[in-house]
Amino acid sequence: MKRALICGVSGQDGAYLAQLLLSKGYQVWGTSRDAQVSSFANLERLGIRQDVHVLSMAQSDFRSVLDTLTRSEPDEIYFLSGQTSVGLSFDQPAESIESITVGTLNLLEAVRFLNKKIRVYHASSSESFGDIKQGVGATELTPFRPRSPYGVAKASAHWLVANYREAYGLFCCNGILFNHESPLRPTRFVTRKIVSAACRIALGSPERLILGRLDISRDWGWAPEFVDAMWRMLTQDEPDDYIIATGSTHSLEEFVANVFRCLGLDHRDHVDSNAEFYRPTEILYSAANPEKANQILQWKASVSFEQMIENLVDAEKLTMSQGR
Template sequence: PPSGRRMTLTRSSGITGQDGTYLAELLVQKGYAVHGLIRRATRSSENEVFLERLFVKARKIGLKFELHQGDITDAASLARLFRKTKPSEIYNLAAQSHVTRSFQNPELTTTVNALGVVNLLAVIKASALTNVRLYQASSSEMFGNSDTASQNELTPLAPVSPYAVAKAAAHWSVINARNAYGLYAISGISFNHESPRRGRGFVSKRISRAVAAIYHGEDTKLTLADLDSTRDWGHARDYVEAMWRALQQPEPSDYVFATGNSYKIRDFVERAFYCTGKNIEWKFEGEMECGVDEIGKVLVQIDPVLSASRPLQLRSLCGDASKAQRLLGWSARCSFNVRSPQPLHPSVLMIIQDLVDEMVTADIQSFADQKKSRL
């Protein structure tokens, strides 16, 4: 097993969220002791089940898996935890991760996403941990509406939301600490990555849950803010593998993680409904576009209130992960198939699983389980 203790630093979407649970599973599988930082308010029944299973698995094979209450915005609690656990690897997944919410509360977003990372770097610098390595979760949202067709590590940052501005500040703080103080601190710029464990506030999960609800007769329509924004979607399981690989390199460096393909939100919607045997066609009702099934029933609508919730829209993202492919031997294995004339990137030709199918199938099962529990 790897020597030393390993820690996953988390907040609201950390070890209790999508990336945190997959990362913790990966680290336990590789023989790591894992310590997670968690706020009391982040715990919920939806994500605790994965952590409980992992705790049992770690205990069976003699590994430590422990959660510690704390907050990345509290430097004193970080320092105490470092003294207690002596981590050699830190994966910071802590963030206020909802873009729309960042417009509503930019102060909180900046405190957590930017100043929290400044706290973390300061504590590492002041500690006696000479060999600690830090992974900072940066975001493709930092690129904004880039002029380039695809974005890599050298693409200028042009954030269009308080969330992205704060992430950019954290990203540059990591670079500055690395250059100024010689810290092994890196950032992984992850493009959109999804899974059945995705939080309900994200558009991918909004789509998959609505489609599953409609399938079970629990709902009648999917409402969205936009259909034509494009994103580069991959699977979170692949991306946490990239995080780990990046932190094993002899020299610290930043990386982009992406599939190299981007699709419109409407493509995601079509694929999700196709999983339940429905073909969506698009038409206009007045000035608003909507999606209908074969008999003309409206299943997808644009909600003007949702559309207005972001004063600035990020229209298109597509990542270039060639550096990660070259230096880490990493490429995304899972994407989703859509009816599109766009040729697939070579890395996606090795698809081992369909992302959207997995999400929709999981949500259909979740609704079925809820129905059984009500009987």
């Protein structure tokens, strides 16, 4: 039985990845900052909480990271933890950069110190690219030009992984995931904010949905199928970096319009754009070319933009009906 350690198991990707690995017969271990008080609500929601062994780990503390690896003895590590909000990184740049870069460094050093053949997946990010020229999707060779503290931190961590792979021979991969959504997204994420507000409005709430820029464009995918690509990276003969995305870009206004349309509403009657919600610097256009993953990993996104939004709306309606 293979043993996998998921750092950040309580998040959206961590929970879906745990579910996937359990279905493949893995023994799954997961970390959070304090496993004694964490609710692990996402694992509970997926019905797998009792199947995951949880440990406390402070990723900024090398000894804590080393102790976690020693106790869990993983064959594979999926490093998904650290600050995850682009917006929050503007308010807390030092914490964002430290939690992501130092945490990644500590993990890589711990794996090198143990001198075991542990395979490592690192959650890189499309935010590292910054703005992409319209009509040209980013590839694994596209230069990084991040436009947020979060993007800067992820770009730094990405190159740490690449350096440890080349300098020390570690089997470590960067998964450069573009935006991916699910019902497990926290409410601080704009996509969940939009879906939640639209569902309340459809039930009669008089509120208006206030957003920042509506002209930004992203490649949005369905998170439950993205985690399969993470696992596939660690099954390859050689470690490498891969872009994981749908290859299709849509504006935030398209996202909003589709959400309200699913509820029989016109978004223009309920949504306002306010400059107060603009970020200091913003990626206006993001696009991806996932051909490498399609060819080598045999992975391709199957859930369309429209179906993803229907899934999010249906899940939110169910959550509201159950009073969660």
